[in-house]
Every structure is written in C-alpha cells, then in structure tokens.
Amino acid sequence: MSDAAGSAVDYLPELSTLAAVRPLTAAESLFHLDMPHRALGHHPGQFVQVSLPGIGEAPISIASSPTRPAGFDLCIRRAGNVTEAIHRLKPGAKIGIRGPFGRGVPIDDCMGRNVVIIAGGLGLAPLRSLIQYITDHRSRFKAVTILIGARTPETLLFPDEYGAWRSRDIKVEVTVDVSKETWLGHVGVITNLISRIDVDPDTTVSIVCGPPIMYRFVLRKLARRNLQNDHIYLSLERRMKCGMGKCGHCQINGLYVCLEGPVFRYDRIAHLPEAL
Numbered sequence: 001m002s003d004a005a006g007s008a009v010d011y012l013p014e015l016s017t018l019a020a021v022r023p024l025t026a027a028e029s030l031f032h033l034d035m036p037h038r039a040l041g042h043h044p045g046q047f048v049q050v051s052l053p054g055i056g057e058a059p060i061s062i063a064s065s066p067t068r069p070a071g072f073d074l075c076i077r078r079a080g081n082v083t084e085a086i087h088r089l090k091p092g093a094k095i096g097i098r099g100p101f102g103r104g105v106p107i108d109d110c111m112g113r114n115v116v117i118i119a120g121g122l123g124l125a126p127l128r129s130l131i132q133y134i135t136d137h138r139s140r141f142k143a144v145t146i147l148i149g150a151r152t153p154e155t156l157l158f159p160d161e162y163g164a165w166r167s168r169d170i171k172v173e174v175t176v177d178v179s180k181e182t183w184l185g186h187v188g189v190i191t192n193l194i195s196r197i198d199v200d201p202d203t204t205v206s207i208v209c210g211p212p213i214m215y216r217f218v219l220r221k222l223a224r225r226n227l228q229n230d231h232i233y234l235s236l237e238r239r240m241k242c243g244m245g246k247c248g249h250c251q252i253n254g255l256y257v258c259l260e261g262p263v264f265r266y267d268r269i270a271h272l273p274e275a276l
Contacts, residue, residue, distance in 0.1 A: 010244060011098070013051050014035060014096070015094045015097075016035050016094070016096075016097045018089055018090070018091055018092065018093045019071055020032040021089070021090075025155050025156075026154070026155075027079075028077045029075075029076060030074070031073065031095075032071055032073050033071055035097065039066075039069050040062070040066070040097075042129075043066065043104035043107070044104050044105045044133050045061075047062060047099065047102055047237060048101065049242075050074065050082070050096065051095070051098070056081055056082045057082065057098075059241065059242075059258070060076055061075075062074065062126065063126065064128065065129050065132035065136060066129075066133070067132065067137070068136070075125035099243065101258060102258055102263075103263055105207055106263075106265075110141065112140070113141070113142055114141075114204040115134065115141055115204070115205055116197065116199065117144070117207050118208045118209075119147065119149070119209055119210060120149045120210025121211055122210075123211070124157045126209055126237060127209050127235075128157075131170075144170045145170070145173070146165065146171070146172045147175075147193040148174045149174075149214075150175075153179055159174075173193045173197070175187065175188055190210070191217045191218055199227060201227050204227060205232070205233065206227060206232050207233045207235075209235040232265070232266040234264055234266055234269070234276075236269075237261075237262035240257055240258045242258065243258045245259040253272050255272065255275075
C-alpha cells in the first residue's frame with residue numbers, strides 16, 4: 001500500500017500492458033500484466049484496482065509473488081461488466097492499475113514455522129502469491145502443507161503447478177465435492193483434509209482463503225486441532241469494492257477490509273460475526 005495518502009498510486013490508474021492470457025477453467029483465466037515504469041511492489045495477499053475506461057473498476061487479488069518481478073498475475077473470474085470486458089481483451093491491450101492496496105500475509109510471522117495453507121475454490125488465486133514466495137524462499141519455512149478444495153476437478157485452479165510445489169518439499173492435498181470416475185483423488189469437503197495432516201499448535205500458522213461459507217467449518221476444525229486464533233489468518237477479499245475506504249462497501253462494524261485487511265489475524269475479528 002502506498003505510504004502517502006492521496007498519492008498518484010492511490011487515485012490515478014497507471015496503464016499496464018496485458019502481456020499474456022492463460023485460460024484456467026470455463027470461468028477463470030490468468031492475466032499477466034507488465035507495468036511500464038515500475039515494479040508493482042506488492043506483498044502476498046494484497047490487491048489492485050483494475051479499470052477499463054468507460055466500463056468500470058474492480059478489486060482483484062494479486063496471484064503472483066513479488067519475488068518474480070517480471071510483471072504480475074491476476075486470476076480473474078467472469079463475474080460482472082468489468083471482468084467480462086477484461087476476458088475479451090487480447091495481449092497488447094492496456095489496463096488501468098491502481099495499487100497495490102491493503103495488508104497482506106505477515107510473512108515474518110510465518111518464517112521459521114510450519115505453514116498450513118487452506119484454499120477453497122477461487123481462494124487459491126490470492127494464496128498462489130504466498131505459495132510462490134514460499135517456494136522461492138523455501139529454507140525460511142518449516143513444514144508447508146497446502147490443502148485445496150474445489151467443486152469439481154474441472155474447476156481446480158493451477159493443477160499443472162501442484163507438481164512443482166511438491167518438488168519443493170511441500171505437501172499438497174486436493175479434494176473435490178463432486179467427481180467423475182476419472183478422478184482418482186479425494187472426494188469431499190475441504191475440512192476432511194484437515195484431519196489428515198499433522199498440526200503442532202505451538203509451531204504452526206494457517207492462512208485461509210475461500211468462499212465465506214467455508215470459514216466457519218474450517219475454523220472449527222482448526223480449533224479441534226488446538227490451533228489458537230492468533231495463529232490463524234483469514235482473507236476477506238471478497239467484500240471489497242473501491243479499495244480506499246471511501247465507499248463503505250467492505251465496512252464491518254467500523255472496520256474497513258480494504259484498509260485494515262484483506263488479511264486479518266483471526267483473534268482480531270473473532271468478536272465480529274459479521275466478518276464471516
């Protein structure tokens with residue numbers, strides 16, 4: 001997030017160039033963008049405001065690590081006028097970018113600890129930034145486990161990257177809610193995977209991102225594994241709109257997700273049932 005309120009990075013979109021588009025599922029694609037005059041300079045878990053003149057603006061979480069400075073990735077789902085228009089763009093198109101904004105994952109709190117990343121559906125997109133950061137600095141972290149859930153095998157994000165993550169001594173477990181006979185992996189809700197992993201509550205932190213309905217059940221499972229609230233981080237990125245605390249769309253009892261999040265330590269929002 002910019003240090004000076006009201007700076008150009010806050011208010012004025014910078015034109016970036018769409019360098020490449022990679023279809024991921026029937027609804028999501030990965031867009032690689034280049035900034036002409038600077039590196040994005042983000043932290044895992046932050047987001048940008050993406051705009052197209054005459055159409056509108058939308059907050060999108062960053063899906064790549066700052067350790068990979070040649071541009072940045074956005075995983076975008078068709079879900080409205082702006083995202084539909086972005087999906088129609090071809091490489092070479094110009095896209096407005098403001099940001100990065102928000103508070104991301106506290107990397108320093110994760111270093112030297114076991115890390116459990118829990119991603120449901122589109123929640124894997126913002127967590128991919130953290131995963132790439134960990135793989136690029138693997139020696140700074142102890143055991144790393146990634147739990148991934150999706151509705152069907154066809155809606156899994158980045159399945160072609162799981163092998164590379166495993167090659168970095170990272171445990172990756174995947175489950176789907178519904179499958180065909182060709183699916184050989186786990187079937188069931190993502191919380192079933194939590195029972196299958198080792199969790200040392202004293203040395204483990206967990207970072208969770210997914211659909212809102214998932215959080216309540218994941219938190220219950222983590223509590224049964226004796227993981228304390230101050231060892232759990234949640235991303236509430238789905239609530240955001242303007243990215244600057246002006247529109248009030250993401251306000252929760254006086255807390256602005258876009259300014260004070262989107263990543264929160266759970267003990268700081270556990271008293272706010274509206275947050276989940």
